[in-house]
Amino acid sequence: MRKPYQIILPILLVCFVPAVARAQSFRVQCPTSTITHPVAANNNSEPAYTGPTYSGTSGYPTVPANVNGAIKCQQISGGDGFATMADGSQTFMFSFGPLSGLADIAKGLPGTQVPAAFNTVYPGSLHPGDPDTTGLASFIGSDGAPYNGAIGLAYDVYADANGKPLPGVIDGHVDPRQIMDVGVMNGNIPAPLMAFDEDDEFFLTLSNVGMIMRPDLFEQHTVHFHGYPNASAVYDGVPDASVAINIGGSFTYYYLAPDAGTYFWHCHITPPEHLQMGMVGQLYVRPRQNRVPTGTSLYTSLLAQQTDLRTACRRFGDGASPAVATVNPDILCSNPLPANSGILPGNTTATAATAGVLYAYNDGDGVSAYDVEYPLQIHGFDPNFHFVGMTFNPENFAGMKDKYFLLNGRSYPDTVTAGPLEAESADGTKHFSQPLPSIINIPAGKKALLRISDLDVSEYQTLASLG
Numbered sequence: 001m002r003k004p005y006q007i008i009l010p011i012l013l014v015c016f017v018p019a020v021a022r023a024q025s026f027r028v029q030c031p032t033s034t035i036t037h038p039v040a041a042n043n044n045s046e047p048a049y050t051g052p053t054y055s056g057t058s059g060y061p062t063v064p065a066n067v068n069g070a071i072k073c074q075q076i077s078g079g080d081g082f083a084t085m086a087d088g089s090q091t092f093m094f095s096f097g098p099l100s101g102l103a104d105i106a107k108g109l110p111g112t113q114v115p116a117a118f119n120t121v122y123p124g125s126l127h128p129g130d131p132d133t134t135g136l137a138s139f140i141g142s143d144g145a146p147y148n149g150a151i152g153l154a155y156d157v158y159a160d161a162n163g164k165p166l167p168g169v170i171d172g173h174v175d176p177r178q179i180m181d182v183g184v185m186n187g188n189i190p191a192p193l194m195a196f197d198e199d200d201e202f203f204l205t206l207s208n209v210g211m212i213m214r215p216d217l218f219e220q221h222t223v224h225f226h227g228y229p230n231a232s233a234v235y236d237g238v239p240d241a242s243v244a245i246n247i248g249g250s251f252t253y254y255y256l257a258p259d260a261g262t263y264f265w266h267c268h269i270t271p272p273e274h275l276q277m278g279m280v281g282q283l284y285v286r287p288r289q290n291r292v293p294t295g296t297s298l299y300t301s302l303l304a305q306q307t308d309l310r311t312a313c314r315r316f317g318d319g320a321s322p323a324v325a326t327v328n329p330d331i332l333c334s335n336p337l338p339a340n341s342g343i344l345p346g347n348t349t350a351t352a353a354t355a356g357v358l359y360a361y362n363d364g365d366g367v368s369a370y371d372v373e374y375p376l377q378i379h380g381f382d383p384n385f386h387f388v389g390m391t392f393n394p395e396n397f398a399g400m401k402d403k404y405f406l407l408n409g410r411s412y413p414d415t416v417t418a419g420p421l422e423a424e425s426a427d428g429t430k431h432f433s434q435p436l437p438s439i440i441n442i443p444a445g446k447k448a449l450l451r452i453s454d455l456d457v458s459e460y461q462t463l464a465s466l467g
Contacts (some may be wrong), residue, residue, distance in 0.1 A: 025249050026249070027173070028054050029073075030150065036053065036069070037071055043070050052066065052304060052308030053066055053068045055307040073119075074113065074194055075100040075205040077184075078267070079186065080092065081097070081423070082423040082424070082431075083278070083433045084432060092389060094211060094267075094279055095189055095278040097183055097191075098111050098188065099205075100113055100148065102130070103146030105192055108435055109193070110194055111148070111192045118150050119150070119170050121149065121155060122227040126182055127368075128181050128427070130428040133464065138360055142400075146315045146413060152177075180209055181205055183425070185431060190377040191279060191282075193436065194282075197287075197290070198257050201256055204252065207381060208248065208250075213424075214390065220245060220247075222268045223267055224236060224237030225237070226265060226455070227264060228263045243304050258294055262454040263283050265281055272397060276381070277386065278379075279382075287360070287362045289361070299365065322354040358449075371448065372441070372449070374449070375408070375438070378455075378461045381406060382458065401458055402456060405459075409436065420434065420437075
């Protein structure tokens with residue numbers, strides 16, 4: 001005769017499964033205005049740089065001296081998926097997927113959006129695999145433009161004192177069905193590309209949709225901006241000092257973009273496993289110098305940037321105010337004024353910015369100007385580790401050996417294939433699994449900016465331009 005607990009335990013487990021589904025608490029966040037960006041109508045584009053946001057040493061006033069940058073938002077999923085390797089094998093991944101900017105990501109572009117695009121409710125119905133299953137042509141918003149809004153965003157309908165429904169508002173309320181339909185098995189390698197500008201306020205929502213191929217694992221996920229100067233531990237993604245997002249939940253990270261450059265981001269839960277399984281992507285921060293008005297000295301503008309003490313990067317005797325008392329900048333100062341540039345403040349001839357020119361950094365003399373840019377995320381896969389990750393635990397960390405060398409999630413000959421690559425999931429639905437091409441096209445006589453990052457677990461990789 002069975003003991004009572006032998007009968008009760010399976011019943012409790014069966015009853016627990018639907019309870020998890022009902023406990024979903026997805027939300028998204030993309031404010032149209034903040035203290036630093038007080039006018040909502042001005043936060044959907046980058047204003048010209050005319051002076052620092054804050055200056056002085058006596059604290060920051062309620063109203064910024066100059067409004068710089070804009071508000072940018074993005075939503076991603078944490079879950080699993082499949083990628084197709086160049087030899088035709090289907091590789092299982094724990095990975096991040098796009099839940100906003102899908103039309104842009106399917107074209108190999110960043111999924112980062114301004115509030116006017118992000119806070120748009122999709123007018124139709126979404127299905128597993130969108131936009132791949134319906135095609136980009138049908139992934140169009142009500143304004144006739146490609147839909148790049150937050151997946152699942154829905155109007156929140158309130159009721160008055162008499163229970164009469166009031167007009168719906170957009171306040172982060174979502175339809176979890178759409179998030180699950182699009183987010184499940186929709187992992188990307190590399191993870192969705194992010195790009196924003198210095199002085200932007202960036203709101204990144206991570207929604208953990210779970211791993212349908214491994215329902216026995218209750219994997220948490222986080223977002224850690226690797227090498228990024230994030231001053232707040234709670235948004236740093238390291239679970240020891242911040243938060244981890246459970247299945248069925250969302251969390252919005254907040255970042256103020258202070259330092260131009262190329263970075264990468266990854267999940268910081270069990271890093272060797274989650275990195276090997278594909279949870280790594282790239283982000284880059286564009287410099288303020290892109291927004292210097294035409295005909296203005298780049299050096300003078302860079303000098304003015306040093307008066308904003310939130311992001312100042314100073315050298316002794318550089319002429320900025322207040323004066324620096326030490327000879328060398330802080331060791332974390334990555335972008336000081338050129339020490340011997342030979343360009344005097346007010347010289348608008350050699351440093352005049354021309355329309356359409358972009359820069360990699362705030363260089364003060366235009367030396368980092370470029371015409372085209374390409375993100376190149378280097379990664380390596382151990383197919384055996386991925387197979388074990390789909391079937392049972394524990395994986396063999398000691399025997400991990402990368403056998404696929406990947407550029408933007410692709411091995412040759414897929415590296416020279418244009419457009420997004422797709423993979424078929426376990427239910428037969430196709431998803432955009434590897435949206436970023438790795439072809440580099442440089443017009444004759446022009447300059448290219450290659451944003452290269454590498455996060456491997458077991459191998460070192462290098463790149464060379466042969467010939």
